Amino acid sequence: MSNKISKLNKLKNPASFIQINMIKGFKYVDKAGEIVNKYHRKDAVPVFSMDINGLTVRKPKDKIYEMKITPSIVWMKFIEIDSLDMIANLFNTESKLILDILDVNQINRVGWRNYFIFEFNTKSQQKKYFQNLTNFNNGSLSTMILDLETKEDFKAHLVIQSVVKNDENKTPGVLFDIDIFQSGKIDIEDVSKIISNFRNFLKAKESFVSILNKTFISSIKP
Numbered sequence: 001m002s003n004k005i006s007k008l009n010k011l012k013n014p015a016s017f018i019q020i021n022m023i024k025g026f027k028y029v030d031k032a033g034e035i036v037n038k039y040h041r042k043d044a045v046p047v048f049s050m051d052i053n054g055l056t057v058r059k060p061k062d063k064i065y066e067m068k069i070t071p072s073i074v075w076m077k078f079i080e081i082d083s084l085d086m087i088a089n090l091f092n093t094e095s096k097l098i099l100d101i102l103d104v105n106q107i108n109r110v111g112w113r114n115y116f117i118f119e120f121n122t123k124s125q126q127k128k129y130f131q132n133l134t135n136f137n138n139g140s141l142s143t144m145i146l147d148l149e150t151k152e153d154f155k156a157h158l159v160i161q162s163v164v165k166n167d168e169n170k171t172p173g174v175l176f177d178i179d180i181f182q183s184g185k186i187d188i189e190d191v192s193k194i195i196s197n198f199r200n201f202l203k204a205k206e207s208f209v210s211i212l213n214k215t216f217i218s219s220i221k222p
Contacts, residue, residue: 111181
């Protein structure tokens with residue numbers, strides 16, 4: 001296909017999520033208010049909800065759309081995405097601050113999920129793309145789930161799904177929903193390195209980008 005992906009930043013990246021799973025994070029019950037205090041902007045109280053099960057803060061920092069902290073997770077959602085580097089650096093900074101407050105020194109999972117979208121010129125291109133994923137001409141596939149080989153300590157799941165943009169033209173596309181995660185006994189000091197490994201896997205032409213290009217297995221004319 002002529003519209004192969006040369007770089008990951010050629011795709012739209014409407015949302016990204018990073019989460020770490022904590023061990024012994026129940027100091028949250030005592031420290032939730034201290035976390036909220038860290039996200040005051042001048043004299044403005046952040047928009048938040050808090051109960052025994054967890055804390056949710058809306059737009060705690062520029063570029064962070066939402067943040068959730070419970071006794072077992074620190075989770076952040078990003079929708080104003082400049083780059084994967086920006087997300088990684090911001091999450092590393094803010095999660096370290098929170099983990100220090102909660103006095104957590106070990107976690108058992110790091111995960112990073114991204115949505116990437118490739119847009120087609122026509123609905124027929126979209127249909128042909130999904131037909132060619134299975135070489136099935138009497139219908140079309142709408143969703144495919146793959147376990148990817150990463151050659152690293154982490155794992156990756158890829159969901160390929162048909163989407164239509166909510167705009168005037170109803171632009172057709174394909175959503176690449178990639179979830180990368182590493183589980184096990186993980187030291188806090190290793191989180192930034194693990195996220196960096198995730199980022200390198202996503203950006204490298206010979207890894208994730210190459211996998212995406214292999215899904216474009218035929219020439220589709222506009």
